[in-house]
Amino acid sequence: MGFSGVRAGLAVAAAAVLLAGCTGTVGGTAAPVPGQGPVKPVVDPCRLLDQPQADGLGYQVPGHGVPASEAQRAPAMCLWHSKDDTQDSVILNVGWAVGQTLEDYLQGAVVKAPPVKLGGLDWTRYGSFIPGSCDLYTTLGAKSYAFVSVSFKDEDRACELAKLTIPQVAAHLPGGRPAPPITPPVSSSPAQPSGPLATLDPCTLLKPEQAAQLKMQSTGRKNTSQSPTANVTYCLWDDTDGDRGQKAFEVWLGPDVPVTKWVGMDVPPIAQVDAGGRTWSVFGNFNDSGGVNCAAGLALGDTSSVEIVSGYLDDPAHSCDAVKAGIPLVTANLPA
Structure with missing residues (x-):
C-alpha cells in the first residue's frame, strides 16, 4: 500500500469514529504472551491533550480515539471537532x-516546510493528500513519532491552529516542555468584520440621479454572495440599452476582503484612477477572455475593500468607460 493508500485508510477510519461518536478507552496494561517476546506498549493519544487544553483551544471534549492499525500501518490517534459545529x-x-518509523508511515511524503521548534521538540510539515490539511510530525525515537494535523477550509489558518496546539501536545510527550497558558481561548471562527463597510448598504453608493448619469436604472438591487467570502454584499443597477452594449453596474463591499482577493485582482492593474483623495486600481479584461468586462478595486485598509464591476459587450475599447465614470461618484458616497 503506497503513501496515499495508507493515509487515506487512516482518514477513513478517523471519519468513521467521528460519525460513530466512539469515546470509549480500553484500560489495563498489555502483557507478553509466553514464548512470543515483549508486547508493544499501548499509547493513548487522547491523553496528549487534556480536557481543559482542548476546551481552551476551541474543541469539543472529550476526543474520539482511534486504535493503531497494523494492517494500515497507521498509528493510534485521537480526533477533536471544533465547537463551531x-x-x-x-x-x-x-x-x-x-x-x-516515521518513514514507514509517510512513505515518501514531500516536506512542505523546514523543521520548527515548538514545545521543545522539532516539528516538520509534510504534504497531505487532504485539501486544507496541515500536518506536522516529530520523531520521538528510532521507532516512535507523533503528529498534529488540523483540517480546515483555509490551509494557512489550519497551520496557525496546528502550531497553537503543538505546545500543548508536546507537554505530554517525551522531551516536551511544560505547556504555556492558553490565553485568550482560540476560536476557529474568524472575527466578525467591523468598520463602516460591515453595516453599509452598497445601494447607497450610487444615488438615483448618479445612476441615470451612468445610463443605468435609477434603483439598484441589493444581494449577498458567498464569494469570495460569506461577508460580501453588492448592489446591481441594470443598464438601459437592452441586451447588448453597456452592461449592468455593480458595487461590491468586502468588509473582510483584502483588495487583492477579489477575482482577477491579483495581477498588476491596467490603470489607476484618483478620486476624492483615494486611488482605485482598474483591471481590464476582468475575468473574461473576450475583453468586455472591467473592474476597479479600492483598498480601505489591509483587510477591507470596495469593488466596481461593469463592461461593454460590443466594443472592448469601451469596457471600462462606466467603471471609470462611476469611480468618483462611488467615492464621494463612501464613509469618511
Whole structure:
C-alpha cells in the first residue's frame, strides 16, 4: 500500500469514529504472551491533550480515539471537532506511534516546510493528500513519532491552529516542555468584520440621479454572495440599452476582503484612477477572455475593500468607460 493508500485508510477510519461518536478507552496494561517476546506498549493519544487544553483551544471534549492499525500501518490517534459545529468547522487529529518509523508511515511524503521548534521538540510539515490539511510530525525515537494535523477550509489558518496546539501536545510527550497558558481561548471562527463597510448598504453608493448619469436604472438591487467570502454584499443597477452594449453596474463591499482577493485582482492593474483623495486600481479584461468586462478595486485598509464591476459587450475599447465614470461618484458616497 503506497503513501496515499495508507493515509487515506487512516482518514477513513478517523471519519468513521467521528460519525460513530466512539469515546470509549480500553484500560489495563498489555502483557507478553509466553514464548512470543515483549508486547508493544499501548499509547493513548487522547491523553496528549487534556480536557481543559482542548476546551481552551476551541474543541469539543472529550476526543474520539482511534486504535493503531497494523494492517494500515497507521498509528493510534485521537480526533477533536471544533465547537463551531458548522460546515466550515475544524478537525484536530493527534497521532502517537510506537514500534513504527516515521518513514514507514509517510512513505515518501514531500516536506512542505523546514523543521520548527515548538514545545521543545522539532516539528516538520509534510504534504497531505487532504485539501486544507496541515500536518506536522516529530520523531520521538528510532521507532516512535507523533503528529498534529488540523483540517480546515483555509490551509494557512489550519497551520496557525496546528502550531497553537503543538505546545500543548508536546507537554505530554517525551522531551516536551511544560505547556504555556492558553490565553485568550482560540476560536476557529474568524472575527466578525467591523468598520463602516460591515453595516453599509452598497445601494447607497450610487444615488438615483448618479445612476441615470451612468445610463443605468435609477434603483439598484441589493444581494449577498458567498464569494469570495460569506461577508460580501453588492448592489446591481441594470443598464438601459437592452441586451447588448453597456452592461449592468455593480458595487461590491468586502468588509473582510483584502483588495487583492477579489477575482482577477491579483495581477498588476491596467490603470489607476484618483478620486476624492483615494486611488482605485482598474483591471481590464476582468475575468473574461473576450475583453468586455472591467473592474476597479479600492483598498480601505489591509483587510477591507470596495469593488466596481461593469463592461461593454460590443466594443472592448469601451469596457471600462462606466467603471471609470462611476469611480468618483462611488467615492464621494463612501464613509469618511
